[in-house]
Amino acid sequence: MRILPVDTTLTRVVLLMRLLGGVWLLIIAVVVLAGDAPGLNAGIVVALMVIGAAGTAVTFLAAKRGFLAETWYVIFDSAITLFLAAGGLLAGHDGFIVGGYPASLLFVYAYATNLQVTVMAGVAGTAIMGYLHVLTELSPARTFGSIQYVIVAAVVGWAFENLRKREHMRLIAEEERAEAEHELAEEQHKTARLEERTMIARQLHDSVLQTLKLITSAADDPIEIRYLARVQERDLRRTINEYQSPFEESFRACLLDARADIEDRFRVEIEQVVKDDAEMDERLHAVIAAASEAMTNAARHSGVKSIDLFAEIRGGTLQVNVRDRGNGFDPDAVTGTGIDGSIHRRVEAVGGIAEIKTAPGRGTEVQITLPLE
Numbered sequence: 001m002r003i004l005p006v007d008t009t010l011t012r013v014v015l016l017m018r019l020l021g022g023v024w025l026l027i028i029a030v031v032v033l034a035g036d037a038p039g040l041n042a043g044i045v046v047a048l049m050v051i052g053a054a055g056t057a058v059t060f061l062a063a064k065r066g067f068l069a070e071t072w073y074v075i076f077d078s079a080i081t082l083f084l085a086a087g088g089l090l091a092g093h094d095g096f097i098v099g100g101y102p103a104s105l106l107f108v109y110a111y112a113t114n115l116q117v118t119v120m121a122g123v124a125g126t127a128i129m130g131y132l133h134v135l136t137e138l139s140p141a142r143t144f145g146s147i148q149y150v151i152v153a154a155v156v157g158w159a160f161e162n163l164r165k166r167e168h169m170r171l172i173a174e175e176e177r178a179e180a181e182h183e184l185a186e187e188q189h190k191t192a193r194l195e196e197r198t199m200i201a202r203q204l205h206d207s208v209l210q211t212l213k214l215i216t217s218a219a220d221d222p223i224e225i226r227y228l229a230r231v232q233e234r235d236l237r238r239t240i241n242e243y244q245s246p247f248e249e250s251f252r253a254c255l256l257d258a259r260a261d262i263e264d265r266f267r268v269e270i271e272q273v274v275k276d277d278a279e280m281d282e283r284l285h286a287v288i289a290a291a292s293e294a295m296t297n298a299a300r301h302s303g304v305k306s307i308d309l310f311a312e313i314r315g316g317t318l319q320v321n322v323r324d325r326g327n328g329f330d331p332d333a334v335t336g337t338g339i340d341g342s343i344h345r346r347v348e349a350v351g352g353i354a355e356i357k358t359a360p361g362r363g364t365e366v367q368i369t370l371p372l373e
Helices: 006-034 042-065 071-085 087-091 100-112 115-135 140-217 222-244 251-266 282-301 338-349
Strands: 269-274 306-314 317-324 353-358 364-371
Touching: 006 042, 006 100, 006 140, 042 071, 042 087, 042 100, 071 087, 071 100, 071 115, 087 115, 100 115, 100 140, 115 140, 251 269, 251 282, 251 306, 282 306, 282 317, 282 338, 282 364, 338 353, 338 364
Parallel strands: 269 306
Antiparallel strands: 306 317, 317 364, 353 364
16 A cells, blocks of 8 residues: 655645535535525625635645645635635625635645644634624624634644654654665675775785795796796686676686696696686586586697687677697597597587597697577
């Protein structure tokens, strides 16, 4: 259930009471005109009906155009109401003193002003109606009944004012809550940045500093120094890729992990170019397994210490290439199911294609293609 704003609710209450007051005026006028009252000025009664209907229409217009709470409108509406209340004297009929329309004016006061002004308007209305009752020589009980305007003014003014106070307090509470949430978000951001910096510092300590120490101890072994420097470069690149990747499990990071494992096991150098990234799934795990097997075969059988790894995603298709410039082989002379089972079947099982280009003395290239869409 949708809860309306307080101002909208109060506006509708004012309009409803004005509508009831206008209908009340019309009913009394019709009853007076239908009766046989001596000295009745029917033309004035009809004019009062028209003015009351127009006043009701103007109230709805004021609510729609946004000037219901303007001071000039309240004065204008008070003048119309006073004129209608004096209808009995003007029309020459002592029963035509309109009670419903003046009561609806108090709702306009409560909406446009405050409790004190509304009560003052109720007191004024009581005095005016009482005076008109005396002039028309109505019974004392009718005259005393005009005290209703003070009661209506006090109740309506109190209700409107309290509803607005509660709305004001609610808005303040929402602003304070929004400010607190903003401060909490900033604090969480600061904490996250601190944790990130701490993690980076720990990684630098555990990797870079340790590697520099190992390089110092292996100063007489150029091959070992080159290997350690390459391992450190690889680890730093992986760390950077992890921070830059928007994915929880990065394809680029997993592929570079596989490449690092091959380098460490066979002491080869694998030059990589990985242009794009994606979220890992079962299909990409199969591609990485096949690429890892291709790198392993190159490290074992190519006879060279340098292997190229290339990967990119273009037009919704992933392509991974593993190439060496080593011995190569004759595909027709290869027996067994190693290449077929470890590369072809893995890729084909997830909807991809694996192609092996090689010849004796001309190196080997494994090309893996997988549609992602």
